[in-house]
C-alpha cells in the first residue's frame with residue numbers, strides 16, 4: 001500500500017529537474033561550509049531527491065540521517081538558487097516520508113504534540129514540567145549545556161502566558177489608523193512575553209487597534225519541517241481558521257519562522273497535501289492564500305507606516321551600540337532586512353553597527369542545536385565571532401530562535417540579544433536599550 | 436569494483452570519515468555541473484599532499500582510476516568518473532599556506548575557494564584577478580584544472596597568467612614542485628603550463644602559488660542597452676579596437692536578461708535585444724575618461740539607454756545577476772546546455788548572428804551570453820533532456836555551433852575545457868599528430884592511464 005504513494009507531489013518533484021547542478025548553493029549552505037562534503041550540500045540532496053523520486057534509491061536510514069542532520073531548513077539555498085528550485089519543499093517532503101518510516105525521536109514527538117495543542121500549555125507550571133520531561137532531567141537547575149545550547153544563557157519562562165495578559169482587543173487612544181490581528185506564536189506566549197508587550201505598545205501608539213485572538217495554536221512550521229505532517233496540519237487548520245479574515249488590514253507576526261509559515265509555507269504545504277489526496281480542500285487553500293497576502297512582519301509593518309509613529313522623546317544618555325542579525329526565515333524567507341535596519345537607525349538611543357555576514361545562519365535551527373550540537377556549534381561560533389568584532393552591547397534580531405541561540409552564546413561577553421521592536425518601544429518610552 | 440582490503444588501505448590513509456562509500460555518497464560524486472553522470476566506487480577526501488601521494492601509490496599499483504575533483508562546478512564532465520574507481524575530492528585541503536605582501540604572492544592548498552582567496556588578499560590591499568562566475572564555490576585546483584577565466588579576463592587574462600608555482604602529485608605518488616615564488620622563472624620546461632588546463636589527466640595539484648597585484652584604486656561599471664543585438668556586438672569589437680582595455684566586457688541577449696530578471700529582480704529592461712556590461716578599473720580620472728569614450732561608441736551603435744553604476748552596491752548587483760546567468764536558464768526548462776566557443780573579437784558579431792540563426796533553424800531556445808571582450812561566447816540551449824526528439828536537435832545545433840566557430844578562426848572551448856562533451860570535436864581543431872602528442876605526453880606521466888580516464892586525451 002505504502003509503496004503506491006508517490007513520494008512527493010508532481011509539482012514539488014518537478015523541482016529536481018530544474019536543478020542545473022551549478023553549485024551556487026554550496027557556499028550559501030551553513031552545513032556544507034563546515035563539512036565540505038557534497039551529501040551535506042543542497043545540490044547533493046536535490047540530486048538524491050531525484051533518485052528517490054525516480055525510484056532507484058530507497059530512503060535508507062542513512063538517507064534519513066542526512067536529511068535531518070545536515071540541514072537546518074534555513075532556506076539559504078532557496079534564496080541563493082538562480083534556477084528557482086524549492087529545496088526546502090523537497091527536503092521537508094522527504095523528511096516527512098523518512099519520519100513515516102523511521103518515526104520521530106521520542107522527545108521530538110512529545111514536543112510537537114504539545115506545541116500543536118497550545119491549550120494544554122495554559123499554565124507555566126505545566127510548561128516547566130513538560131520541558132523537563134522533554135529534555136530528560138534537571139538541566140535547568142544545573143545550568144548545563146544541552147547539545148550546543150548553554151542553558152545558563154537561555155531566558156526563563158514567562159510567569160504567565162502572554163496571551164493571558166491582555167484583553168482580546170486592545171484599542172489605541174484617539175483615532176484608529178488600522179485594525180490588525182496579532183499572531184504571537186509560542187515563543188512570545190511562553191518565553192518572550194516582553195516582545196509581545198512591546199508589539200502591542202508600539203502598535204497602539206501608532207494608532208493601530210490590535211486584536212489578539214485567544215487559544216492561538218503553534219504555527220506548525222517546526223513540526224512540519226521535522227516531518228510530522230499530520231500533527232502540523234492540525235495547527236495549520238486552526239491558524240488559517242482563526243486568522244484568515246477579510247475584516248482586518250493585516251496579520252502581524254513578531255517571529256521570523258511563524259511569519260514565513262503564514263505567508264510562504266502554508267499555501268505550498270496545503271497544495272502539496274491536496275495534490276497527494278491527504279484531505280485538504282480548495283477552500284482551505286484559498287483561505288491560506290488570503291492569509292499569506294495580509295501577513296506582515298512587525299518590523300515591516302512599522303517601517304511601512306513610520307509616519308504613524310509618535311515623535312521619540314529627547315534622549316540625552318549615551319548612545320548604545322547595536323548590531324543586527326538577519327534571521328534566515330526573515331531575510332531569505334520574507335525579504336525583510338532593510339526595514340529593521342532603517343528603524344534601528346531612526347532610534348535616538350542607538351548607534352547602529354553592521355556586523356560581517358549578518359545574514360549568515362546562527363546555527364540554531366530550533367531543536368537542531370540540541371540534536372546536532374557539534375555541527376551547530378561550528379556554525380554558531382562564526383556568528384559569535386562576528387558579533388564580538390562589532391563591540392556592540394546588543395544584537396537586535398527578529399526571531400526568538402536566533403535570540404535564544406545567539407543570546408545564550410554571547411551572554412558571557414555581556415552582550416544581549418533583543419527583538420527590534422523592544423528597542424523601538426524603549427526609545428518611545430525615552431529609555432535606553434537596556435533600561 | 437575495488438577490493439575491500441584496498442578500501443581498508445585508503446581508510447587508513449585518510450581516516451574513516453574521509454573515505455565514503457554509501458550509495459548516497461557515490462551518487463553525490465557522480466556528477467558535476469554538466470549533464471553527464473557516472474558512479475565512482477569510493478570517494479576520498481584527503482588532507483595534505485602526503486595523503487594524496489599515499490593514495491596515488493596504492494591506486495597506481497592496483498590500476499584503480501582516479502578522478503580529481505574540486506567543487507565539481509565544471510561544465511564539461513571533467514569530474515565525472517567515467518571508469519568508476521576513486522573520486523579524489525580536494526575540498527578539505529583549503530588552507531591558506533602563505534600570503535606575502537612584500538613579494539605579492541599567495542600559496543594555497545588546491546581546495547581553497549576562489550572567493551575566499553579574493554577576500555583574504557583584498558583585506559591586505561591586494562588583488563587576485565581571475566574571477567570565474569562560480570568563484571563563490573569553485574576551487575583554485577579546479578581553476579587550474581580548467582585554466583578558468585572569468586569576466587575580468589579581458590584585461591587580466593586567465594588562471595595560467597597568475598600562476599607562479601604548482602605542487603603536483605604524479606600518478607605514481609611522486610611529488611614535484613613546478614615553478615616557485617619568483618616573478619620570473621625560466622628554469623626548465625614550463626611544467627606549470629603543462630598541468631594547467633589538463634583537466635586532472637596528468638597529475639593531482641595539491642598546492643597553488645599565485646601572483647597578486649595591488650588592488651586597483653578605482654573601478655566603475657556601466658550597462659548599455661541596445662534595440663538590436665548586432666549593435667551590441669559591433670560595439671564590443673569597436674571598444675576593443677579603440678585601444679581601451681576594459682576589465683570586463685560582457686554581452687547578454689534578451690533571453691538571458693529576461694531569465695536573470697525573473698530570478699534576481701534587479702530592474703533590467705525586458706524588451707531590449709542586447710545588453711552590455713562593462714567594467715574599467717585604475718586611476719579614477721582615467722576610468723572616467725574611458726567611460727566617456729565607451730558611452731559615445733555605444734550611442735553611435737544605437738544604444739537606447741546607458742547606465743553608470745553609482746555605488747559599490749549597485750556594481751555588486753549588476754555583476755551578481757551576470758554570475759547567476761547559467762543557473763537562471765534552468766527556470767523554465769530543466770536542461771541547459773552551455774558551450775563556450777571562442778573566436779577572434781572581430782568575428783564576434785558573425786559568431787553571435789550565426790548562433791541565433793542556428794537556434795532558429797533547429798527551433799530551439801538559445802540564450803546568448805558572452806565574455807565578449809575575449810570573443811568567448813556562451814550559447815545556452817534551454818531544453819529538456821527527457822524529450823528525445825528535441826535532444827537530437829540540440830546535438831545537431833551544438834555540432835553546427837562548433838563548426839561555425841572553427842570556420843571563423845575560433846576554438847572549441849575558451850575556458851570550460853573539453854571533458855566529455857566536446858571530445859568528439861577535437862579533430863576539428865587539432866590534427867592527428869597533435870592529438871597523438873597529447874597521448875604520448877600522458878603516457879609518460881601516467882603510464883597506466885589511471886588519471887581521469889575516458890576524458891579528452893585518448
Ligand SMILES: Cc1cc2nc3c(=O)[nH]c(=O)nc-3n(C[C@H](O)[C@H](O)[C@H](O)COP(=O)(O)OP(=O)(O)OC[C@H]3O[C@@H](n4cnc5c(N)ncnc54)[C@H](O)[C@@H]3O)c2cc1C
Pocket residue numbers: 021022023024467468502503504505506507508509510512513514525545566567568569572573574575576577578579580581582583584585586633634635636638639640641758759761762850851887
Ligand atoms: C555558474 C557557473 C559559472 C561558471 N563561470 C565560469 C567562468 O566565468 N569562467 C570559467 O572559466 N569557468 C566557469 N565555470 C566553470 C567552472 O566553475 C570552472 O571550470 C572552475 O574552475 C571549476 O572549479 P572546481 O573547483 O569546481 O573544479 P572541478 O569541476 O571539481 O574540476 C574541474 C577539472 O579540474 C580537475 N581538477 C580539480 N581539482 C584538481 C586538482 N586539485 N588537481 C588536478 N586536477 C583537478 C578535475 O578533474 C576536472 O577535470 C562556471 C561554472 C558554473 C557552474
